[in-house]
Amino acid sequence: MRFDQRIVIHLLREIWNDEGVLSTREVRYLNGSDIGELLRLGKVRFVIADAGVPLKWIPAGECYEFWKAEVKNHLASPGADNDMEAFADGYFYFASQWESEQGEPIVLLAKYH
Numbered sequence: 385m386r387f388d389q390r391i392v393i394h395l396l397r398e399i400w401n402d403e404g405v406l407s408t409r410e411v412r413y414l415n416g417s418d419i420g421e422l423l424r425l426g427k428v429r430f431v432i433a434d435a436g437v438p439l440k441w442i443p444a445g446e447c448y449e450f451w452k453a454e455v456k457n458h459l460a461s462p463g464a465d466n467d468m469e470a471f472a473d474g475y476f477y478f479a480s481q482w483e484s485e486q487g488e489p490i491v492l493l494a495k496y497h
Contacts, residue, residue, distance in 0.1 A: 444488075458472065476496055
């Protein structure tokens with residue numbers, strides 16, 4: 385199977401890109417303050433996991449704009465009772481931080497709709 389055609393069908397235990405599975409591990413769930421702190425430290429790679437489609441990687445150079453325009457208003461709080469109707473456009477993300485061998489912070493956004 386080509387990795388660029390691999391789709392999300394359940395919660396992830398690994399992250400991949402077009403070349404294959406990345407050597408990563410999930411570190412923790414994140415809230416908005418946690419993501420803001422990661423962004424203050426430098427660029428972050430966001431990746432969206434949406435059931436039925438391939439992972440969508442956001443270029444590192446677009447991370448700040450993507451955070452402000454897309455993620456900030458659609459981010460659900462981990463461990464809270466999140467109401468879908470409280471979010472614009474009828475969807476939200478749960479965020480988790482993943483570490484890579486290269487040390488680059490990766491924020492996986494699991495999309496719920």
